[in-house]
Amino acid sequence: MSVVAIHGVTKTFPKGNVTALQEIDLEIEPGEFVSLIGPSGCGKSTLLRVIGDLIQPSAGSVDVNGKAAHQARLDHDYGIVFQDSVLFDWRTVAKNIALPLEMLDWNRAKRKDRVEEMMRLVELQGFGDHHPWQLSGGMQMRVAIARALAFEPPLLLMDEPFGALDEMTRERLNIELLGIWRRMESTVVFVTHSISEAVFLSTRVVVMSPRPGRIAGVVDIDLPQPRTVDTREDPHFFELVTAVRELLRGVGADEHGSVPAEETA
């Protein structure tokens, strides 16, 4: 059974009569790491929100774990991480991570144990009593990831989580994220602007084209697991990066395949 099954999803925004998504079909199998990449306005963030039932599609259906996306959201079937870590300033790091557990009515002791475990996972031991603004951007993003994974959702949705970070932090967190993905045996849908990040992380890269948002092509990433720093120097890595870049060039993206601002509306 697919973790995510998208059939004929179209999304139009009445304002300006924009077709953000047109006839999207996509199946994501358990354990996959799928990246959505494309220029600004290709609807990749919209597609992620449709999967998460945060936006309703105008037509078509989305099933998550064999049920409607709405039911999957109510069942806590996914965790989500946004570009900006979206932590709550008035909560400490530990309480931010505990928030979804509170919503699941876990008791205090159980919450405490899980928070400890998650802080170990993202290597933030000892920072539980800090407030988010006392941490660096990379650490804040690790808190956001820990929070999204705290209740062990089978699906992790990530909307350009490392977009605002510097290159070094980003590459380190890429490797950490892959480690977490392997240990948790979860499925990840990952939105990014970066071709090399998409190729490095993914088992499959979905290239999207803008106006209207459509799937322009899919590149299977058959690089060996686990990926390491050496993966980025593998000749096959460059071939795959080129393949994705060619597809993006076909859809009218600029030389780097990336445009800084992505509408999320």
Added chain:
Amino acid sequence: MNVAARARDWVPAIIVFCAGIALWQLSIEIFNIQKFLLPKPWAIVHACWTQRHTLWSAGWLTLKEALGGFAIGSSAGMLFAAVLARFRRLGSALMPIAIAANAIPIIAFSPIFNAWFDPLSPAPRMATAAVLCFFPVLVNTLRGLTSVRPAQIEVMRSYAAGEVAIFRRVRVPTALPFVFSALKVATVLAMIGAIVSDYFGTFGSLGITIKNSVALFDFETAWAAILVASILGVLMYIAVSLAERFALQWDPTRQERGTA
């Protein structure tokens, strides 16, 4: 920051304050200013002592009026804001009216409240203070409750959180800094409301003490009553500030940043 450093921060303010008092005393001597224009600071302090029984009971009466009005007006403002935040359409219908009402000089209604309520009870003065507090608290609380970042709502919805959980865990904490700013303004307004209403004849109040002392050319006592009113106003303001400091310990804009 340690206590000594904190005390050092206050030194300039204290020096300016003392210099101001000295200048006041000195200008009266030099320019021979009549006491009905401005009494000497020392004479005011002296009046505070000789009139202490009157001032104490008058201050207590007026403080009760101000505190009562503050409590009623601010709670009503917060409650209304919560309702308007929940029912947005109602909010957008009532907000322009509330903002317009905020511009009305509510103090002008004070004599009317004397007709509406028993003028011998503190009710009319409390009503004036309450109405004065109501609008700024309502407008600011509503702004706070509705200035939540959309992404924070999305995070909560991804946890299948309902409106109540979002209200409690996101809207209220976001609104708190706005609410406290409004409450600080409201303490000042409550005191103004109580004193000005007192002028219309509240037996034994601070306002009437000021008015009657002036009528009797006892300017030292009038100034002493003004001093008491000022101290009470400052105390109310400080009380709210302390509550704010306690409630908003997490707020990054309120403290020195210590990066981990």
